[in-house]
Amino acid sequence: xxxxxxxxxxxxxxxxxxxxxxxxxxxxxxxxxxxxxxxxxxxxxxxxxxxxxxxxxxxxxxxxxxxxxxxxxxxxxxxxxxxxxxxxxxxxxxxxxxxxxxxxxxxxxxxxxxxxxxxxxxxxxxxxxxxxxxxxxxxxxxxxxxxxxxxxxxxxxxxxxxxxxxxxxxxxxxxxxxxxxxxxx
Amino acid sequence: xxxxxxxxxxxxxxxxxxxxxxxxxxxxxxxxxxxxxxxxxxxxxxxxxxxxxxxxxxxxxxxxxxxxxxxxxxxxxxxxxxxxxxxxxxxxxxxxxxxxxxxxxxxxxxxxxxxxxxxxxxxxxxxxxxxxxxxxxxxxxxxxxxxxxxxxxxxxxxxxxxxxxxxxxxxxxxxxxxxxxxxxx
Numbered sequence: 001x002x003x004x005x006x007x008x009x010x011x012x013x014x015x016x017x018x019x020x021x022x023x024x025x026x027x028x029x030x031x032x033x034x035x036x037x038x039x040x041x042x043x044x045x046x047x048x049x050x051x052x053x054x055x056x057x058x059x060x061x062x063x064x065x066x067x068x069x070x071x072x073x074x075x076x077x078x079x080x081x082x083x084x085x086x087x088x089x090x091x092x093x094x095x096x097x098x099x100x101x102x103x104x105x106x107x108x109x110x111x112x113x114x115x116x117x118x119x120x121x122x123x124x125x126x127x128x129x130x131x132x133x134x135x136x137x138x139x140x141x142x143x144x145x146x147x148x149x150x151x152x153x154x155x156x157x158x159x160x161x162x163x164x165x166x167x168x169x170x171x172x173x174x175x176x177x178x179x180x181x182x183x184x185x
Numbered sequence: 186x187x188x189x190x191x192x193x194x195x196x197x198x199x200x201x202x203x204x205x206x207x208x209x210x211x212x213x214x215x216x217x218x219x220x221x222x223x224x225x226x227x228x229x230x231x232x233x234x235x236x237x238x239x240x241x242x243x244x245x246x247x248x249x250x251x252x253x254x255x256x257x258x259x260x261x262x263x264x265x266x267x268x269x270x271x272x273x274x275x276x277x278x279x280x281x282x283x284x285x286x287x288x289x290x291x292x293x294x295x296x297x298x299x300x301x302x303x304x305x306x307x308x309x310x311x312x313x314x315x316x317x318x319x320x321x322x323x324x325x326x327x328x329x330x331x332x333x334x335x336x337x338x339x340x341x342x343x344x345x346x347x348x349x350x351x352x353x354x355x356x357x358x359x360x361x362x363x364x365x366x367x368x369x370x
Binding site: 011130161 | 191192195196198199200201202203206207209210211213216217219220221223224
């Protein structure tokens with residue numbers, strides 16, 4: 001696949017890639033943009049090469065995931081080393097993005113905070129299955145784990161998410177989870 | 186049924202998130218062109234961490250070299266100094282009644298090549314050996330047998346003295362007093 005073809009495919013997958021990058025960056029808008037830019041740079045420079053061993057989407061998502069992890073580690077190191085950087089990070093976090101405005105809506109706020117309480121692998125599995133409509137096998141490929149492991153992350157994540165959403169919505173009188181039928185699990 | 190319902194609700198929440206993310210996603214063209222610009226931007230040729238590591242390595246190696254040089258140095262200079270002291274013993278000068286100063290041998294600290302050092306050592310050893318031979322010769326010259334006193338007698342002077350040439354017979358007779366005296370008697 002030459003660079004022009006690849007560019008067309010990347011453009012088609014761009015919004016999904018951005019959503020995945022957002023998920024990998026704990027929904028930090030600027031970080032996600034930075035990660036996506038770095039991924040495109042890697043592809044452009046030939047550091048990330050698609051060999052056709054899996055679908056392009058799976059490969060691209062795996063690259064995004066790895067890049068996001070690397071960027072997160074770098075950011076963490078910078079924060080630990082320089083206090084000024086920490087202040088900068090804090091400043092960025094406090095910046096109100098359009099997504100943040102949306103997430104302030106009640107249900108979404110609960111949902112996002114419930115997602116953030118999940119372990120990274122579980123969050124990733126849920127995102128890939130529910131958000132990206134990938135199969136568990138594809139999700140396992142993206143996450144770099146076996147299908148059995150991906151299934152476990154998915155099931156546990158879903159259970160935890162359901163529980164935390166139920167806890168949050170009890171106060172609002174919503175019928176979420178197994179309040180009426182606990183034996184249905 | 187409850188689980189399927191939960192799944193649907195989770196999926197709905199994810200879809201809602203996806204919809205908002207798509208609205209807020211940066212354009213592909215902008216991200217791609219920024220990535221391209223980053224690729225074309227000249228990279229920093231000077232890698233700070235690499236430079237620090239190299240400097241540290243050079244510093245350690247230089248330190249080791251200096252240490253090894255000074256470690257072997259003092260032993261050599263001490264030997265050199267002692268040799269000087271043996272060959273040129275210190276001269277004690279009495280400058281006053283109470284204070285006596287000793288002229289320490291001047292140990293010239295200089296760095297010479299191993300060949301020069303060996304030549305110096307050899308010359309010093311030769312000089313020492315010569316002095317030893319000289320001392321032994323002096324001792325041999327003044328040596329006396331322990332039984333030499335037993336061989337001495339009162340007439341040693343007669344045995345050791347010789348008649349002079351052109352001496353008269355009377356004097357010769359007198360040289361042998363016992364015989365002549367007996368004949369005369």
